[in-house]
Amino acid sequence: MSNSVGVVIVAAGRGTRMGTAESKQYLLLQGKPIIVHTLEVFQRHKRISEIVLVTGEEDVHRCKQWVQAYKLDKVAAVITGGAQRQHSVRRGLDELNTHWVMVHDGVRPFVQDSEIEACYERAQSAGASVLAVPVKDTIKQVDSEGKVLSTPDRRSLWAIQTPQTFRLSDLLSAYEEAERDGFLGTDDSSLAERSGITVSVVEGSYKNIKITTPEDLDFAEFTVRSRGEEHR
Ligand SMILES: Nc1ccn([C@@H]2O[C@H](COP(=O)(O)OP(=O)(O)OP(=O)(O)O)[C@@H](O)[C@H]2O)c(=O)n1
Numbered sequence: 001m002s003n004s005v006g007v008v009i010v011a012a013g014r015g016t017r018m019g020t021a022e023s024k025q026y027l028l029l030q031g032k033p034i035i036v037h038t039l040e041v042f043q044r045h046k047r048i049s050e051i052v053l054v055t056g057e058e059d060v061h062r063c064k065q066w067v068q069a070y071k072l073d074k075v076a077a078v079i080t081g082g083a084q085r086q087h088s089v090r091r092g093l094d095e096l097n098t099h100w101v102m103v104h105d106g107v108r109p110f111v112q113d114s115e116i117e118a119c120y121e122r123a124q125s126a127g128a129s130v131l132a133v134p135v136k137d138t139i140k141q142v143d144s145e146g147k148v149l150s151t152p153d154r155r156s157l158w159a160i161q162t163p164q165t166f167r168l169s170d171l172l173s174a175y176e177e178a179e180r181d182g183f184l185g186t187d188d189s190s191l192a193e194r195s196g197i198t199v200s201v202v203e204g205s206y207k208n209i210k211i212t213t214p215e216d217l218d219f220a221e222f223t224v225r226s227r228g229e230e231h232r
Pocket residue numbers: 010011012013014015016017018025054081082083084085086088089105106107108210211212
């Protein structure tokens with residue numbers, strides 16, 4: 001099928017900003033690890049045929065157990081990541097056999113089915129897409145001494161989320177180029193952009209947070225609890 005879609009879910013980080021002994025992707029939300037909440041969103045999505053989960057070496061075993069226990073049968077591989085997010089994504093890409101790839105953070109469990117669909121459709125029409133929200137604050141560029149340098153026009157600023165969707169062959173080329181040039185980016189789109197791929201933004205929701213610091217857990221608990229109440 002020429003539009004098959006695989007997902008690389010990266011979960012090999014240590015969560016230093018969260019500061020918990022347990023890596024944040026394995027903390028429980030209503031009794032279930034955050035990473036399982038994230039996997040379930042893609043497991044149930046009709047567009048997704050294959051999932052590769054990238055995790056820490058010491059976590060592969062328990063992740064494989066969850067894949068069985070939660071019947072996540074789209075998970076084709078659970079593999080070990082690298083030192084930086086970019087290295088983890090690269091390893092995941094090498095495992096996929098689909099035409100399209102979505103890269104998603106394991107700690108963004110609140111992405112909606114409709115957002116995944118919109119990202120897929122935009123990538124089909126534009127070539128590549130990223131989910132994002134317009135920034136709400138005024139942003140300033142500041143130098144190392146704390147002096148304000150400039151105030152960029154907020155109307156052109158977006159906070160970038162995942163999923164980020166590309167043709168697998170395009171993203172692999174972009175990753176190879178970045179590796180060759182020693183470029184390290186904080187997202188996948190930045191690698192694609194520098195290799196000349198046009199990336200289009202899909203407006204998402206402020207609820208699709210990346211669970212990063214302790215206050216994000218309060219929001220996550222609240223969100224999961226309210227969903228449970230909605231379904232009662
Ligand atoms: N070497 C790495 C680093 C990060 N990630 C993943 O990339 C996503 C986004 O990264 P971030 O939130 O920054 O996670 P951590 O690196 O774990 O957090 P911190 O920077 O606070 O240590 C997370 O799902 C994380 O597990 C990864 O797979 N491999």
